[in-house]
Amino acid sequence: MSRLEISGLRAAVDGFEILRGVDLEVESGQVHVVMGPNGSGKSTLSHVVMGRGDYTVTGGSVRLDGEELLGLPTWQRAVRGLFLAMQYPVAVPGVPVGEVVAAAARARGVDPAATLDRIGTEATRLEVRDEFLARGVNDEFSGGEQKRMETLQLAVLEPRIAVLDEIDSGLDVDALSDVARRVEAMTEEHDLGVLAITHYARLLDELRPDRIHVLMAGRIVASGGPELAQQLEATGYEGLAADLGIEEMALRRPVAADPFAEPGF
């Protein structure tokens, strides 16, 4: 049983505070979904948990099974059992997924051969064609191919807790369903704990959440069961904000017309 504990987490970029005290707990086998409008700090949350260098942590803690992660470099957080599936997976030309996974296995002191064997099984399960296994990872992949490849790595590396940053963006319905079902199965088969960050409720059709959290202006403003997502569907973020008496939903930037036009923060 693993537990990711985020408490009082505050973080800034260029002196501007984006996370303003976030508390969350994810345990093995659970699916927690963080929803929020653009500019609420969703992506920042995932990158600060993972330790991306562009952010300055100004307070709070992130613990995995009691161990503080905030002082650790990203790769060590991953070795300890965290995984981040990126909203915009980065292309690494000339480095196929097999090399990525083998290097990741070596860093964990695991036999790369055993890990490599599992790529084939997962590729079949996630309908990843051989050409995408041979090519540099994410290099000229479509959005759907990228997310299938992120999910493949997640399944092969078997982390304890996975942070899924908008894994539903840039996906067609089939890809979304394949990806969500695979993640859902991992929560059952391997007791994977999931912290899924999303703008839309459509992810929740396949990835059945235990808890929904709503992030606005760098704070969790509401938490509840799956019914909270239904409420959001009905009222929208603005309706919920109005119900809660919140004036500021987003930080610094207004909501963009196209939610995929910019990574957000």
Place this chain on the structure above:
Amino acid sequence: MTAFSADASRTLGGPDWLTRRRAAAAERIADLTWPSTAEEIWRYSAVDRFDPDRYVPVPAGELGLPGAEDVPGGGLLAAEAGERSGLVVVRNGRVVHHELDPALEARGVRVQGLATDTDGIAEPWLGRCSDASPDAFTVLHDAFLAGGAFVHVPRGVVVSAPIVVLHWSEGDGRATFPHTLVVAEEGSEVSVVDRYSSRGRDHLVDAVVELLVGDGAHVRYLSVQEHGPETWQVALQRAHLGRDAGLRASAVALGGDYARLRSETRLDGPGAESDLLAVYFGDGHQMLDFRTLQDHSAPDTRSNLLFKGAVEDEAHSVYSGLVHLRPEAQRSEAYQTNRNLVLTDGAGAESIPNLEIEANDVRCSHASTVGPVDDDQRYYLATRGIPPEEADRLIVMGFFDDVLTRLPVRSLVAPLRAAVTRKIEQRGSVRA
């Protein structure tokens, strides 16, 4: 310059036609002006540090008489030559061993030393390329050309396994003048690998490679430069292509203190095509210097250049390339791409692509990049649990992958990949 005298040149021996060529060049040495970085073609180079008085040509007494093969079986390096149909071992610029598949010999293929070519078969070909693009170093080369490898493939003959030439030179304060002359006659096909290595303090390698690709002939060429850390190399590699000829020329440059390669291709015949590839990796205080020329002088010709390099520690690299589309080169295509990774703050790379277009119906492009390893790629790999040194190794090897996999000699791809990996893993251990 006293060591590079006409008298010293005369002692080298060999056939009359070769000694005459040497003597003609030796006469010009006294009047040579050594280049400086004030000249555009030498800009950013280390030539201002060049002092000819630091070197003497390997004396005739040490070289021995032409024809003596004191490396029976090809010597130690032969084991590394890999799959081949022929082998030439060149020591200090003179062929000391050569062998060829008898079946190819029976078809008229010739692989031998220039200094033992008493019939003068090579005479009409030698200098065809290099005389068209001389500089002070080619004159010096011609005056002290002790021998060198000669590969001649007659019309229509296909040589499938590569012919490997191992150039080994050594000696403190010595200058050597390796030469490779490849003549592929009409409709023939051949692959040639030149492997250079050297040892010695203050060693100068003044090399020339000439690739004469006849009408409809196809040549695949790979040079691998693994000189010792105190070797200076100044080399010219030049190819002339006939009608519908094809050339894939590639270079892997890893060694040397200062190592310069002028890589020139002249597309003389309509329909000629050349593919030019290079991988270079500098560490310690190395300087790797490339000057390329894609010279289109016939219609419907095509050239595509991709040079990729990395520098770390205090190393520097220079890429300066010119695409020249002459008025007669209508309907030609020329592409030029140079990409550089700068892996440490103390390292640096220059990249200067140039176009000179004198024809109006052509397609042409150039691209050049210089930059560090991408932080986003590093972060991506870190989210998988890959530590930064390992991530850099993957990213750099991935960067080189498209060139390494296209090198024309398959059997050398894996060892060269390993050699590049060693460079990455040695980062920080700056050599003296």
